[in-house]
Amino acid sequence: MVNVAILGGSGYTALELMRILLRHPHVTLVAVTSRQEETPLVSELHHSLSGRIKLRTEPFDADRLVQRGVHCAFGCLPHGTSMATIPALLEQGVRVIDLSADYRLRDPNVYAQWYGESHADLAHLAQAVYGLPEVYGEEIATAQLIANPGCYPQTAILGLAPLVAGKHIDLKQIIVDSKSGVSGAGRTPKLNYHFPECNESVVAYSVGTHRHAPEMEQVLGDIADAPVEVIFTPHLIPMDRGIFSTIYAVPRRAISSESSAMSQAQLLDLYRHFYAKAPFIRVVDHIPATKDTLATNYLDVTARVVRDRIVILACEDNLVRGAAGVAVQNFNRMYGFPEHTALI
């Protein structure tokens, strides 16, 4: 059994993690921390866990967690707080899967530019592995620190990887138009997420300024081994969960000798071949809906040739595949469990 702690247990990704881990046959959940002054029962923070977990939340204390035999911690803390908290565990040999953004951007200058503060843990930043199993699967297995990927970037990266890897598209003309359910905004009440404000409404936000754009560019750049630029527009959709990304790309002419564009059939074949060994990526013929992936770790993707463009349609559940599910997928790789354990 692997002894697991959850850091920052009051939000939605922590809840989703606990739901999954309570089903995991090789996990013992030994601690859930929270910065709340009272130390409520976890089941008081999350009524849906009534009768399922007896732990009381506790303040973060690295030594105490280590003494209680924690092998692995899942970090569900806000960025900034995460890099101030996690080093104490890493230094005592605990493995950490960090769901915040703190260890995702390799270049601390990029971090500072997008997150507005200097990176406070350069040593561990250099060792962190970006936790996208379909791209960095081998490094994940042996990593001590996983930077679990952002919800939006997974749809963009996995939606584009087959085309970017083969340099089938213009790397400077990528547009990612994403639609997300409201749980992606977290559990802290704000006017924008107040039910009567966002229900029955659609709105774009952070147009050209969303922090997930550099994350997409970094990983797609790794895959392409060349710089990639992404125009990214996220939208808020009146639903709890799910991200649907519509991605527009311009094929490079050289890809086909017979015609100016890749054929529809070639396109889907390329995707099927690329993801042949990825159990959680489903390349489908139909246009997938976010509901097809609801509460699962699957990412569904298809692609269409439209005039002289390629339009990719990718969707996932933002809390499972987009956060807690892929974190457990990473965990399974780190500890040698079958990749789908607790995820089916």
Place this chain on the structure above:
Amino acid sequence: MVNVAILGGSGYTALELMRILLRHPHVTLVAVTSRQEETPLVSELHHSLSGRIKLRTEPFDADRLVQRGVHCAFGCLPHGTSMATIPALLEQGVRVIDLSADYRLRDPNVYAQWYGESHADLAHLAQAVYGLPEVYGEEIATAQLIANPGCYPQTAILGLAPLVAGKHIDLKQIIVDSKSGVSGAGRTPKLNYHFPECNESVVAYSVGTHRHAPEMEQVLGDIADAPVEVIFTPHLIPMDRGIFSTIYAVPRRAISSESSAMSQAQLLDLYRHFYAKAPFIRVVDHIPATKDTLATNYLDVTARVVRDRIVILACEDNLVRGAAGVAVQNFNRMYGFPEHTALI
């Protein structure tokens, strides 16, 4: 033209009032107050009013409002604040339609019991008229201070009035089970009204303790000229607007000589007769849905005989009929305009 001020312009009922009043041919909106320190444009608080209103919000100042010729103020302030604010206007002759709960309960002891503080304006409390046009229509016409009714009570009172007036039911065995959209909870962000908390969920709240219960009992008591008791359970429904009340009553045996219960046809006839002159009460044969009344000032009602009970089904838009619309209906009566002005 009647010069109108809105007190407390940042919430949903204020927005709805402005939408209606901007259509009113005899109203000039001269001021919108807000307790916010900055004095934003009204259209910044409510983007839907962009291009429709040029006023900037301002701090409340009774003298200044009077100097600018305000004849009538609509109070959209929280209870407690309302009774601390409105007297200064009343004393200078301004007529006030107060949408808070402060002047609804005639007995200050009942107020103190349910609202947890002593009433601070007994003088005006004694003069206030409860603003339900179908019940107190004549007093409203000449009132200086209107206590605009609560959203839930209107469905209960108007749903029960024909039966209570004729003493057709047991006044001590009334159950009101109400379902409300989330806008009824106001515009202040709280966890309970955070989109991912209340979307895709139903929950009861304030079971047996909701402040609208004594309001129902007071007005139904007036109609019956006898004490009335109500068991009231409100529920939160994942939608913006609308209240649906399902009301259970026990008929008194004496009402029909031939049978032990009123017939279905007699029941609807009783309602149609009772509301023959009420333009905004629609007695319908079908079971109404809240959507039938969406964004209108109508209250739709029907009733059914079920075994030995009467089940009444009444619905309305909580922001229009339940608040801003009935406020304008009261305003029209106060100033002698046709009752439906700006409400169709």
Place this chain on the structure above:
Amino acid sequence: MVNVAILGGSGYTALELMRILLRHPHVTLVAVTSRQEETPLVSELHHSLSGRIKLRTEPFDADRLVQRGVHCAFGCLPHGTSMATIPALLEQGVRVIDLSADYRLRDPNVYAQWYGESHADLAHLAQAVYGLPEVYGEEIATAQLIANPGCYPQTAILGLAPLVAGKHIDLKQIIVDSKSGVSGAGRTPKLNYHFPECNESVVAYSVGTHRHAPEMEQVLGDIADAPVEVIFTPHLIPMDRGIFSTIYAVPRRAISSESSAMSQAQLLDLYRHFYAKAPFIRVVDHIPATKDTLATNYLDVTARVVRDRIVILACEDNLVRGAAGVAVQNFNRMYGFPEHTALI
């Protein structure tokens, strides 16, 4: 391994059953029948099962199912069709868990009265066991034919059982006011369930005429060993899943020597004691929300003393606890697996 067939695979309860059974370590899903003329892949009917199930739907053929070694069939057929289909399997020794209403009402006259047709399988009707594990747990273990309970009745029956069993309430004055998500209406498109009709709206339906009322009365009558009468009003709520029932009961005076009503604490104690051994019934102090039970087999319940009444608040996921989940709970009892297998 138990070989399982699903009869009628195109609807929501069948989908939910497959989701659960695909996780069940002791089940092999060998056939999914459908009355559709084409025989689509199951994953074409339900895109969410892409990559998870390779079966193609097939027409129902009892002999062929038996030849392929089916031990147990879950019937997801409409009432009427179910009792015309299932006998052929029962006669060849297959055990059946029928999710339709056909075998729920013990008295064929009551069936004929509420369902508008004579019962066509009186022989098996007499043997059927009502599949509510918390009430008929022992009979379920050895049954060949289970009449899986309706979604609404479970909230009413389990919400009332502790009070009815102890005769703590007046059995003739029970009101059940239920609120259900739209998936309860099935997957066949109709105007009432067309998105823009039922979204942002609440409406009651089948007032005093819903077929789940006699089911509640039969089972509560068994528990009380006396006739029970229920006034039942279902409502349609704009959400996918979940049922919330608000139940009003009148305590009998004799229950407490000191006071005229049972105390709040006594009430919850009674419930906790009654359900001490029921792993899926959670008696909670707070008012539960349907979201607390989303996609789980839990039924959450609490109760409140309000004036001289008892108000019970019970909720569940209508597709899991209300249908597919309790079906698997029954299956686990029938085959001796731990009750929660595949349900956590």
Place this chain on the structure above:
Amino acid sequence: MVNVAILGGSGYTALELMRILLRHPHVTLVAVTSRQEETPLVSELHHSLSGRIKLRTEPFDADRLVQRGVHCAFGCLPHGTSMATIPALLEQGVRVIDLSADYRLRDPNVYAQWYGESHADLAHLAQAVYGLPEVYGEEIATAQLIANPGCYPQTAILGLAPLVAGKHIDLKQIIVDSKSGVSGAGRTPKLNYHFPECNESVVAYSVGTHRHAPEMEQVLGDIADAPVEVIFTPHLIPMDRGIFSTIYAVPRRAISSESSAMSQAQLLDLYRHFYAKAPFIRVVDHIPATKDTLATNYLDVTARVVRDRIVILACEDNLVRGAAGVAVQNFNRMYGFPEHTALI
């Protein structure tokens, strides 16, 4: 007073038209036709109109409508049916505002290509005026036949018009990514629009094949006086009403002498200047939400410079601005009423 008939009264646009026209001080609604065999009351088809309209629906009969003095008909019939019905009215001098697609595409070959049937009324097609007041305002005033614009095209056309008119962008690199509420799909129940299918889900549809694309290209081509190409992807959003279009365009280098891209401020100035006299187009600084335009005739638009692209964000209510509202705006122009009559 203008005597008005509604052709095809059972759908959502007809309902919205009636709501608006019942407020119009210069309109008498004299007939509502329907192809339904029974001739129900309009208020039976639309419960929200209970007590507001006494007309019974009737079969379409051009002579009878003319005899009853109909001056203007609003066509809410499906495409195909519309062009088979409307000529009989036009030939007797009735003016028609057709909300179907039948008279929108000037070139009958394009119509045949996208709608799969030959155009059946070439004579009137040649006379039809595309009813977008901000573009064809003068022609509308004197037209006998208005082809009321599609819902999506208005957001695309009005969102792009200032840039296209001035040739500020590459006319062959336009991407329109639109998100629509479900009412846009009409009132006929289908599985795709069944509540539990589309609630809590986002999906793209008609990728590269939606019939509104040629409509956008035709009108933008008129404005540019040059061919325009649009990649258009519509999405279904779980809400009743509203369209949000996110539009990506590539600026032409020549537009600014100092820099390679138009500045943000220049961009908004361009829009404000272009729409200075358009009362229903609101150029806003903030990113608009569909809810800002809910149930109004406003189209809100803003634009952002993102890297080397322009991103335009435009939204509207699909039933009002996108259909019934703009139809009445056209009507007001045709009969010389102030443009906003009945629309505020």
